[in-house]
Amino acid sequence: MELGLAGRRALVTGAGKGIGRSLVQALHAAGVRVVAVSRTQADLDSLVRECPGVEPLCVDLADWEATEHALGSVGPVDLLVNNAGVALLQPFLEVTKEAFDTSFDVNLRAVIQVSQIVARGMIARGAPGAIVNVSSQASQRALTNHTVYCDLAMNAVNPTVVMTPMGQANWNDPHKAKVMLDRIPLGKFAEVENVVDTILFLLSDRSSMTTGSTVPVDGGFLAT
Template identity: 80%
Template sequence: MELGLAGRRALVTGAGKGIGRSTVQALHAAGVQVVAVSRTQGDLDSLVRECPGVKPVCVDLSDWEATERALGGVGPVDLLVNNAAVALLQPFLEVTKEACDISFDVNLRAVIQVSQIVARDLIARGAPGSIVNVSSQASQRALTNHSVYCATKGAMDMLTKVMALELGPHKIRVNAVNPTVVMTPMGKANWSDPRKAKTILDRIPLGRFAEVENVVDFILFLLSDRSSMTTGSTVPVDGGFLAT
């Protein structure tokens, strides 16, 4: 399916690794001009070597003022992927203020800030746009030791719907993808123990975790005009986990 993304300009957060990096690579291959945002300069350097023409921006999205300085003049952006996130896992009774602060700053507040920057520019230009928030199956199912992470992703799902409601009249669509465990390098490292993996795999009807391209394909579809009647949706990419 031809998605017709060539010539557009996209911004991807959390672009240094995993889903974000693969999304940048796929957009670049589709002829999109990409602004790649990461807090790790080394990851951006290697990404630019792989994808010449990508514009790197190194910033810690938990820092509101630094983010405003780094992205406030980023220029016209048509497509936004809010992928940056942290997962600080603690038993509920041991959750710390620091874990709450950094999780909500990156997983939710930064989504609001970066989306505001992009949406305000789209509205000023009178241009349509598409925003995809990378959420999780953890937004809708309780997972042990994930209380703060689940809370941030649950909030992201509702934020997605409110953004879609308010930005829709400006022809800006907002959707979320909600993956299960994804076999990024981090995913493989965190879920390589068969006993730990079994706790999730037993709840997935398809019996396997997601590959990165399963998620990236949905992100690109939601960014494209092929999904022009879809907004305010949270799309599971979970092998049926949320159906059980």
């Protein structure tokens, strides 16, 4: 499906790995000019080699001042995907201040800050745009040891477990994985491209009547 995204400028956070990296590759292939934001310079370097023309921006979004400085002069952005996130899994009675602060800073506060910066530019230019937040099915239904992650849940995609390096690391125990897979009617975890395809749709004019919505990408988990 032709999405009509060519020529637009997008900013993607968490672009170094997983969903963000694959999304940057897909946007680049669709003719979108992409600003790729990651806290890991090596990931950005390899991404630029794969996708010449991508604009790398290295900043830790947990740092408010550094983010304001780095993105303050980023220039006009038409499409924003707030994808950066951390999953620090701890049982409720063992949640630490450090884990809470890090999760809050990256998963919620940075989303608000980056969206403010981009939205201000859109408003000043009088230009239309699209913002998509990558959330999780855990924002709608609690999961074991996801206490802070569940609490910190424009359009949003809510994937189930996605087979990124982080997803594989957190769900590599066969017993733990089976408990979750038994709750997913399709019987499998999501692949990165399942999430990327949904984001591309929400960024495009094809979704012009979809706003303020959350779109599950969960194999039926929330339907059961």
